[in-house]
Amino acid sequence: MSNVASDFITEPNDERRQQIAKQLGEFIDPDKVRIDEESLLGHGCDWTKLYKVNPLAIVFPKTVEQVQQLVKFARAEKIALVPSGGRTGLSGGAVASQGEIVVSFDYMNQMSDFNPVDRTVVCQPGVITQQLQDFAEEQCLYYPVDFASAGSSQIAGNIATNAGGIKVIKYGMTRDWVAGMKVVTGTGELIDLNKNLLKNNTGYDLRHLFAGSEGTLGLIVEATMRLTQPPKDLSVLVLGVPEMAAIMEILRAFQNRMPLTAFEFFSESGCKLTTAHGLQRPFETETPFYVLIEYENQSEQDAETAMEVFEYCMEQGWVVDGVISQSESQAENLWALRENLGECCAPFTPYKNDISVTTSQVPGFLEDIDAVVSQAYPDFTLVWWGHIGDGNLHLNILKPEGMEKEEFFSKCQAVNKQVFEIVERYQGSISAEHGVGLVKRDYIQYTRSDADVALMQGIKKVFDxxxxMNPGKIFQS
Amino acid sequence: MSNVASDFITEPNDERRQQIAKQLGEFIDPDKVRIDEESLLGHGCDWTKLYKVNPLAIVFPKTVEQVQQLVKFARAEKIALVPSGGRTGLSGGAVASQGEIVVSFDYMNQMSDFNPVDRTVVCQPGVITQQLQDFAEEQCLYYPVDFASAGSSQIAGNIATNAGGIKVIKYGMTRDWVAGMKVVTGTGELIDLNKNLLKNNTGYDLRHLFAGSEGTLGLIVEATMRLTQPPKDLSVLVLGVPEMAAIMEILRAFQNRMPLTAFEFFSESGCKLTTAHGLQRPFETETPFYVLIEYENQSEQDAETAMEVFEYCMEQGWVVDGVISQSESQAENLWALRENLGECCAPFTPYKNDISVTTSQVPGFLEDIDAVVSQAYPDFTLVWWGHIGDGNLHLNILKPEGMEKEEFFSKCQAVNKQVFEIVERYQGSISAEHGVGLVKRDYIQYTRSDADVALMQGIKKVFDxxxxMNPGKIFQS
Known part of the structure; x- marks a missing residue:
């Protein structure tokens, strides 16, 4: 799989690396230019382990000026750049396979200029998500974008992949929390996007173009993030659901009565995994699907409303059993049933798919995909979970014991075409929140038309x- | 002021118009092609009355296919197109001065495919904002973007200008309510943007590029809009504020305790105007500024909290008098003090400015601009109002009785440079919500750098x- 234009250096050797390191050391602190094998392998890829890792060098700029100099140098030398954040991506967006220079923001990780009226804080690109969440908490505020890798993912990476997670139904995606950002384009120019304004209708909002651009338009060198009021006392319900179609009725019944902060689901196969890892079942009844609902207790009335809706769902037969958290620790335990799924799947070398449709179509969509994969590989275990309130499903296919990883992955990939044809038929997305990178690049036509991709390619040329800038990611370039 | 590339037909005569009408009639219903003076003058401009109105023809397509044919025809004939919605714009974005064909969406105004689970409804471009609001209400839902011209503005125009209004502090701008849209680009291609998905990270989100693009990238031919749960029982407070700086303290005090659905302000000069038009003063005390706060009574506790914060603001001296609505009709009367301002100013031929800064900077910013304008023209009355919770100020300069309109406008324009220099110094926006169009085009460099504008021009070339497509609007093209 070629992911860099053919005139780039594709096979760097030691001599070439030494030479480049010397040149880079002229404008980046020499101890922040690394060409040792550990650094090259460690910083040259993300959580996908599917691609050859072969960067030319890893650099750790410390200032915006150094980033600009680096881009100008790379442009003059025709060397591609791959931005690197917390490297927690699942789509190969931060993989350097073809002699690129990896730009790590590990040493640009400070926060500054907190403004309590605007509720904004300026972040360097390498600020860790959790660091921002903790800072917000210290200010009695809240940064609401949250997901499993919050402890290591970096803020510029979150923006570049428009990270989502478990609170999207109430708080939206990362793009919704960026007040402004500074970017260095493929020409080395520094552009200030939106100047942190709440309202600014002066032409195209390029902030939104960078959110989700996966480093293909330029490097994000600063982001001013918005914070908000923390949610009040949160309650968690887990409900046992006998049929997928009922989940949509449950969603509608709750949303019509009260705002939700999360609406997640997982399959019984998932529940089996987490309970095998020491968690308690939410209740004795075993059901094919479970829904996790979180809401804010803004008044005493909310608990009553939730109980009324729950009882209504029981009467309708949509729910056969349920439990509601009575304390913060119980809420955490219930969340663990959903949140530990990724970790519990990991030992089974799962093949992951991150797909979405409009929420109302989820039941038929899930059924169709489940049928196709189960028919092709009746021995594979399918674990479903996801942010179902957003129409976002994570399908995890577990590797049967004894099967070679290569054989397993190639079998999963063989069924991809059928899965993505169903996605296309439902007008869905082949990547709801993980991005395209390299993993989904050759499937993008299932979600975006050729004309649409051509527009993206044209836009990339304007910036780069x-x-x-990360050539070969998202689309051929 | 030239706003169309020089090779366009700039002086259409009757013969030329007849000929074009005949050609257009080949693919658009002949009675939907108009070249009579009333249609040309009526549909060739927006609410700005500053420019010569001189379109070649007005067309009213009825289908997406007709729009595509029209664009291909215009491209072949090198004729510019100006999209036309409710023509309520204040920046000349829908003005046809140079022999363009105006594309009116008056006959594409149907809603369809309401989905109660997704809470979406598909709108043709010409659906009136109020029509969508009313439809939402019938479904026990809510379309929250609201502003003075909601009774005539059209949904595609709202998107193309990313309309804001009075509820942005809670609900955001129009862009935040677009689930998906279909657009016809400058090549006549039809592109489906985002397919109404809540989560879709497959590359650049071109929806957001079209929101606020003022027709320069293409024509919006369909939009799927999201609806939400209606707010519960709303209460309105109006507070008398002796000093501008106190307004920010009041905002912070309220936002730290409760979510707000509106935080607006107006000056005593504005209060004088509306009360001269029959409204009652909110209370006897006269203060330089008034704040209007709206919040949702989600529980009985909210009224108590609001009273506590109000009392705290009184104790701090930030507020000297205040009133709270006790009924829906009282709330409406208090809103009228703010909402009737535009109408009450109209007889004074106001010169309008729509500017913004980050919210915390509003007091210094307002003071600096007020000082500059008052010093230059001590006889002019300045009426301030705006969405101050979003940092968005509307400055209205009233024409003194007896002064000619031309003289007045040229005097106001003379002081623009100084006003915009202050905007630039505060890193603010020369157009917070009205857009750039022709009115602000030659001032765009006060908010967007040359490199930033060059990127926008490059993007336009990709689509057009x-x-x-509406050449000469936003920037020179």
């Missing part, structure tokens, strides 16, 4: 005329 | 290689 020499095709040095 | 022949520069036929």
């Amino acid at each position: 005329p020499d095709n040095i | 290689p022949d520069n036929i």
